[in-house]
Amino acid sequence: MNVLTLRLTSRALCCGWYVPELREPRWQHTSSWEPGAAVLGDSVATQLFAARRMLSSIVSGSAPDAIGIHLRHGGEVLDRPTRASEDVLDALKVVAAQAPLHIPPTLGLARIASQIFAGSPVWLVPETAFFCGLPVREQIYGLAGETRRALGVRRFGYHGLYHEAACDLVIGQRIRAGNQGPARVLSVCLEPQSELAAVRGRQPVMVTSGATPLEGLPGETSCGELDPGIVLNLARDFSIGPEQLDALLSRQSGLRALAGQPLSLGQILRSTSRNTRLAREVFAYRLLAACGAGCGALGGADALVFSGRYARQAEELATQLSEALVCALQGQTEPVCVHYLHEPLDRLLADATIRAAGPRARASAGNAAGVDGGLL
Amino acid sequence: MQIMVLNCGSSSLKYSVLALPGEREIARGEAQRVGPRTAEPARIVHRGAGAERTVFADMPDHATAFDRIVQVLDEDDVASSDVIAHRIVHGGKHFAGSVEVDSGVERALSDLNDLAPIHNPPAVALVGACRSRHPEVPQVLVFDTSYHNTIPDAARTYALPETLRVEHGLRKYGFHGISHQYVVGEAAAVLRRPPSDFNAVSCHLGSGGASLCAVKGGRSVDSTMGYTPLQGLVMSTRCGDLDPAVTLQMLARQEGDAEAVERTLNRTSGVLGLSGASADIRDVIAGASDGLSGLTAQAYLWRLRKYLGSYLTLVAPAHAVVFTDTIGETVPAVRAAACGGLEGFGVELDPVANAGPGPLPADVAASGSRVRVLVVATNEELAIARDAFRLLTSSTSTAVEGAWS
Numbered sequence: 001m002n003v004l005t006l007r008l009t010s011r012a013l014c015c016g017w018y019v020p021e022l023r024e025p026r027w028q029h030t031s032s033w034e035p036g037a038a039v040l041g042d043s044v045a046t047q048l049f050a051a052r053r054m055l056s057s058i059v060s061g062s063a064p065d066a067i068g069i070h071l072r073h074g075g076e077v078l079d080r081p082t083r084a085s086e087d088v089l090d091a092l093k094v095v096a097a098q099a100p101l102h103i104p105p106t107l108g109l110a111r112i113a114s115q116i117f118a119g120s121p122v123w124l125v126p127e128t129a130f131f132c133g134l135p136v137r138e139q140i141y142g143l144a145g146e147t148r149r150a151l152g153v154r155r156f157g158y159h160g161l162y163h164e165a166a167c168d169l170v171i172g173q174r175i176r177a178g179n180q181g182p183a184r185v186l187s188v189c190l191e192p193q194s195e196l197a198a199v200r201g202r203q204p205v206m207v208t209s210g211a212t213p214l215e216g217l218p219g220e221t222s223c224g225e226l227d228p229g230i231v232l233n234l235a236r237d238f239s240i241g242p243e244q245l246d247a248l249l250s251r252q253s254g255l256r257a258l259a260g261q262p263l264s265l266g267q268i269l270r271s272t273s274r275n276t277r278l279a280r281e282v283f284a285y286r287l288l289a290a291c292g293a294g295c296g297a298l299g300g301a302d303a304l305v306f307s308g309r310y311a312r313q314a315e316e317l318a319t320q321l322s323e324a325l326v327c328a329l330q331g332q333t334e335p336v337c338v339h340y341l342h343e344p345l346d347r348l349l350a351d352a353t354i355r356a357a358g359p360r361a362r363a364s365a366g367n368a369a370g371v372d373g374g375l376l
Numbered sequence: 377m378q379i380m381v382l383n384c385g386s387s388s389l390k391y392s393v394l395a396l397p398g399e400r401e402i403a404r405g406e407a408q409r410v411g412p413r414t415a416e417p418a419r420i421v422h423r424g425a426g427a428e429r430t431v432f433a434d435m436p437d438h439a440t441a442f443d444r445i446v447q448v449l450d451e452d453d454v455a456s457s458d459v460i461a462h463r464i465v466h467g468g469k470h471f472a473g474s475v476e477v478d479s480g481v482e483r484a485l486s487d488l489n490d491l492a493p494i495h496n497p498p499a500v501a502l503v504g505a506c507r508s509r510h511p512e513v514p515q516v517l518v519f520d521t522s523y524h525n526t527i528p529d530a531a532r533t534y535a536l537p538e539t540l541r542v543e544h545g546l547r548k549y550g551f552h553g554i555s556h557q558y559v560v561g562e563a564a565a566v567l568r569r570p571p572s573d574f575n576a577v578s579c580h581l582g583s584g585g586a587s588l589c590a591v592k593g594g595r596s597v598d599s600t601m602g603y604t605p606l607q608g609l610v611m612s613t614r615c616g617d618l619d620p621a622v623t624l625q626m627l628a629r630q631e632g633d634a635e636a637v638e639r640t641l642n643r644t645s646g647v648l649g650l651s652g653a654s655a656d657i658r659d660v661i662a663g664a665s666d667g668l669s670g671l672t673a674q675a676y677l678w679r680l681r682k683y684l685g686s687y688l689t690l691v692a693p694a695h696a697v698v699f700t701d702t703i704g705e706t707v708p709a710v711r712a713a714a715c716g717g718l719e720g721f722g723v724e725l726d727p728v729a730n731a732g733p734g735p736l737p738a739d740v741a742a743s744g745s746r747v748r749v750l751v752v753a754t755n756e757e758l759a760i761a762r763d764a765f766r767l768l769t770s771s772t773s774t775a776v777e778g779a780w781s
Binding site for chain 1: 490491529530531533534535536537538540546548598602603604605606607610611614615616617618619620621622623624625626627628629632634635637638640641644645646647648649650652661664668670671673674675676677678679681682683684685686687688689690692693694709713716717718719720721722723724746747
């Protein structure tokens, strides 16, 4: 089936046209839109009209069999890729407060796409769906029930498409090798806000991100894990308000703060400069600690998979991590296999759309049920 | 030299009267369940004059607990001590080692109250009370943060702008260092390994606070607690790890009132907040078949297991996992749940030995376990007394050991 993928970043609209006979996009286009805008302006509609004209010129009279729209956060409302109806879009307004810069524009995009490509079904593909079924013990924070309910917080992961594809890669290779058992996968997604997920088969049991992507590994500009006492001290001793603190922790911290200059994770990983050493070491250390936590959650590890836009820069990291895991897993006889997933996000978005909308849609798509095996 | 050691936990006040250098114990005890009411009444369990007795008394705060302890010691005719030594949770960036108290030290100590709002204030108040009652008795402060001075930059650095990290000292300090250092030393001795070649994960699981320490070559290389004792494991009334954005959300809802959020995260979260019934994980585990208690136990144990896996990886190859303090020493179910499923790390418990470890220290690992699992009774009081004795008998006492700025 032919799929049009649409993905909004904070600065751009990325369009891709995927056809069955090619893994690469038949056509793709990226155009800027106003950064941080809460709603989409006419420019995006204009861009989509242009995309429609472009597609018609590629294949005469063609219309997408499905449109897959990337959704950063579907909350607990969407536990799988879901066709965008008015009811679904209304229901997602509840989640909008958790990602105010992402969800409202994406819902606007879905509405515009439905109008412009009338007749083509529009699917919302949430990154968080993979993590809807995280075990409750992993979801929960050590807060009183009334506080949790008032804030509506629970842990999610935010790179579900990469992690799901990483697990499928491992499962496929194990099946070809005659190993049918569920793999214990440490899936490392190297993106501007990187994330590690520990997955048994296709069921995640642990993830480094939290109620928002701010928690976990340090990002290019975001702080990652932080003592809550520091946030309170900054508020009290420096009289910084919550919004300024959010800007400080989200945009002025992370690897950029450690390196003293705005660099991508890829640049940090490639660099040998002394100036970036602290950033490299802190990132590698936190990632190793997270791998260990993942092994604790899984009882070991069979595979370590790197995905994301910086996966090609992960070789040195992979060597360090796999050597450390061999040393740590003293009771495990099987090695930890290292894999790389080099598929771009839009290809994974197209695949997820095809799985949801295609004739052989997975009956059990999504991880809806969080089942806890007791620890006691 | 007779030294009275006072050890303020967040919900307990341990005390010990020791004669140094022979390390003869004259009396010891613990005021338990100090602070918020729990399912059982507050009490002092006192051991002295060859007998143990329990005295029930209301102890809403640590100062009251101290007064009750002094009464109990008087009843046993214990002589006044030559030195009072205090465990202080947070030494901040000013105190790198133990120090004798004077007015300047007391003022500098008071400045650290915000860093450990549950622990430092009662201990600081206790230092003041002791000085006013016994101005002629030297007092020594021994800090929980000192052992963690060896945590490397990669582990202690938060990904924050340099001005905050360097000028304002926002870094991981780590806590429970006195206990971790003591039990790690004991464990190395049990396993007949030189401390400099001993890798372990030390699990200090108290009835109030709890932390893990990653130990490589006998030195602390990481701690689950951070800049304050709020970070890390789910604790009695503390939340432990929390998404910074959630803290910001709470601040916004409280219109920027950091004190209110701090009270919530420090005093009404953790086991108490999750269960809604008790701040003591023992109460929760006893009723873990109930939905809310079950959820609380799962959250507490799961974070413990994840950190254990993480630290076993950081110190690899690990020689031992060491459990200590009230929960670590006395609750086999917690040890079993923490170590369960970690056979891949070479950790295997002997279920019979774990259920009844006998006299401590005890090795409760299965015979084939590559990583030994030890239960060691912590003795922070002895460790503190040793440090105080060393400080006061050293010819260069405050200049060397008591360095502070």
